[in-house]
Amino acid sequence: MRFALVNHERADPQPQLHGECPHCGEEVISKCGRVKVWHWAHKSREVCDPWWENETEWHRAWKDKFPKEWQEIAAVDSKTGETHIADVKTSHGLVVEFQHSPMPLEEMTARERFYGNMIWIVDGKRGELDSSYFLLGLDRTPIQTNPLAFAFSWHGKSRIMHNWSDAKAHVFIDFGNSMTKGPPVVWRLVDFDVKQKRGVVGPYPKHLLIEAISRGKEIGVPYLPTPEGSETS
Numbered sequence: 576m577r578f579a580l581v582n583h584e585r586a587d588p589q590p591q592l593h594g595e596c597p598h599c600g601e602e603v604i605s606k607c608g609r610v611k612v613w614h615w616a617h618k619s620r621e622v623c624d625p626w627w628e629n630e631t632e633w634h635r636a637w638k639d640k641f642p643k644e645w646q647e648i649a650a651v652d653s654k655t656g657e658t659h660i661a662d663v664k665t666s667h668g669l670v671v672e673f674q675h676s677p678m679p680l681e682e683m684t685a686r687e688r689f690y691g692n693m694i695w696i697v698d699g700k701r702g703e704l705d706s707s708y709f710l711l712g713l714d715r716t717p718i719q720t721n722p723l724a725f726a727f728s729w730h731g732k733s734r735i736m737h738n739w740s741d742a743k744a745h746v747f748i749d750f751g752n753s754m755t756k757g758p759p760v761v762w763r764l765v766d767f768d769v770k771q772k773r774g775v776v777g778p779y780p781k782h783l784l785i786e787a788i789s790r791g792k793e794i795g796v797p798y799l800p801t802p803e804g805s806e807t808s
């Protein structure tokens with residue numbers, strides 16, 4: 576976790592600091608090493624949320640696109656009292672989960688059901704060659720322009736497309752910033768046929784996705800802005 580309560584205030588980890596988990600109230604200690612990103616760890620057990628994933632720089636960079644007040648927000652099911660920690664929950668009620676590792680389908684389904692109004696942003700750089708395979712299989716001509724969408728064939732060894740094709744919520748795959756000309760994009764996985772290994776993706780400029788999330792706008796698949804700066808929807 577990035578935040579713990581220190582003297583009743585949300586605080587980032589600093590060396591030699593103790594705090595309290597804002598969600599379960601247990602003692603947490605700061606872990607400020609050289610390899611993993613600085614974080615808080617529960618003293619007596621793993622994380623209080625079984626859905627929690629150890630954070631990478633990639634997680635932190637994404638979360639920091641949004642206000643601190645929206646990061647690591649406890650979401651409670653009012654009927655059952657079940658609590659989980661959303662990576663980001665906006666003031667408009669949208670939950671954004673940043674996912675580095677694959678998870679079992681049951682967990683994906685459970686998380687989507689629990690959060691309801693949510694999207695996934697997936698780390699496409701986890702598999703070393705996945706971004707190269709993706710570019711290799713991406714058709715050069717769009718199958719439609721409004722919204723912009725491209726067909727692709729998946730040649731990668733990993734199951735990233737397969738796994739995420741089961742999601743009900745929108746999935747945006749982040750293959751990194753150096754993929755395409757123009758503004759960095761994430762790729763919304765619109766469709767994927769696991770037998771044919773063919774699918775459809777729509778590029779979404781990162782800054783527009785962040786803006787749409789921040790302002791509570793509807794998130795679809797927009798036009799890519801052309802270099803001339805024409806309109807996006």
Ligand SMILES: [Zn+2]
Pocket residue numbers: 596597598599600601617622623624
């Ligand atoms: Zn806890």
